[in-house]
Amino acid sequence: MLLRQIRKKEKHMDNYKMQLTAEEQTILAGRYGKTLQKVMRSVVLYGEAFHAERLVPIAGAPHLVLSVGANILQPYFDMMDELIACGLSSSRPFTVDPRPFDLETVNPGFIAGRAMRLICSQQETYEKKMREIGLKDSNAFSCACYLPEVGNIPARGAVLAWSESSAVVYANSVLGARTNRNSSGIDLLCNILDKTPFFGLLTDDGRRASWLIEVKTSRKPNAQLLGSAIGMKVVEAVPFIAGLDAFLGKRLDSPTCAYLKDMGAACASNGAVGLYHVENLTPEAREAGRSLLIPGYGRYVIDDAELDRVMASYPVLWKNRDDEPQLAFIGCPHLSRGQIQSWQEALENALREAGQERLNLPVYLCSAPDVIAAIQKDNAAVTRLENIGAKLTPVCPMMHLSNPLCRRQVVVTNSNKLRTYSTARFFLDDDLLKIVVSGKVS
């Protein structure tokens, strides 16, 4: 019986259509041990699902999505234990998504804090495992790993095996690197092999656009709302966005990169967009222009009315629609240094106009530990923020609000990703400013 099962498995292996090198076949046959065999088998099966013809070398540091030491993720931790026991690690040091809680800064109260520690009771153990597998350093926790202060910035054209939807879409679209939207688990396994299946967004054909998005708004659209509209319409296709350069210009400067970061995160979470092109702005669109569009592409016009329609379609998940908010999260994905400075100025100006000294709502500005460390070198800036009632935190607000006890909190945000994964209510920046100053939604 056992022999029959083994033969059946071997027969299945022989059926792989992917062209593997002699070394890859040796690994797949189990000659380097069962664990490495499982790593290779997972990656090959993953490639086979997408008709990948071969594996290709990875040429950049990984970014992984899973930062949470939650008990429930035992399958992942068991896999890591097995990898570590066999001496396997990532081919390059990796960055990872933000830590799930920062109870010193964003304290949800004693009971909810205890609940968070219980839910994530493997956090320290998991971080130890990550260090053994190849975590870059103790500050490497940010979804925006490509910010200059964090420094995981892949080169144009570099093949990667990243996860974290907002990082994937940024790496592909703004940096011109090449990664599929890998999920947690397979991201790590590819980076242990230092190879990834060649399909989808790694290929020239996979990077062509099947949707032309025509932005015809009367003013610069809100990045998070625009991204949501695009993501909901094209789902997992590649959109080519025209008309946006009229508002953003033709240079990928810091404010424009921050805009594209937020738009991409909304595209990726409200849909499954892994790459977009912006006419005259993003690297491939600048080079190839509308020749990136495939024949028979769809068209989607986004004007003021369409954005209003999308905004009105969001359900309110607060228990009572008229509740007064308790806190605001800004920075999902993590804020750039420039965005923090802009929010600081905007908050101070709004307070001045209202004749107030402090915000009526705690405001948490979420950013990478390295960005926060850079800002904290300027004590005056931190003091100014604290004086008005705003705080910097490296937390992942999405993970923070996944705590069942935190879900009851009445939260406002300008993040469409956070809206999608929590009960937080989404507001445009100007409206959010008024809310945090007054403490009221109306």
Add this chain to the structure above:
Amino acid sequence: MGKVFQGRAVLPGSCRGEALVSHAGLNILASFQRSVVLRRRKAVCADQNNPDLYEHVMTGKILCLPVTIGSTSGGLVLETAVQMGIAPLAMLFSEHIDSLAASGVILADVWIGKRIVVVDNLGAEFLNTVCTGQNVAVDENGKVEII
């Protein structure tokens, strides 16, 4: 004999069960996260953006969908749901399987030894035909019959 559709068996297997149909992309994280975190015995869809599935029990159903969408932790959440025994019985995709779902079901198969049946490329007509509550049978070769 009911209407038959032929797809590609991504993870082959045979099963029979009640269809649960999503016409929009299934956001795995948004749909399963709450049930997984709360260790519920059955997964109840918590995705506010999916009116077809919102608050429906997904465990043990034959989930019929176009693709999965959303954040890239979705694959691990699906793998965890499989490990917890609260995943759908099968996932039937009208389109080509996406990278999140593929990762989740393959890792569950290889690393935990638990398989859910997965068929893709069933075509748009399949999703236009099948309705929530109908009985569906799937065979090893990716043939799907709406009974």
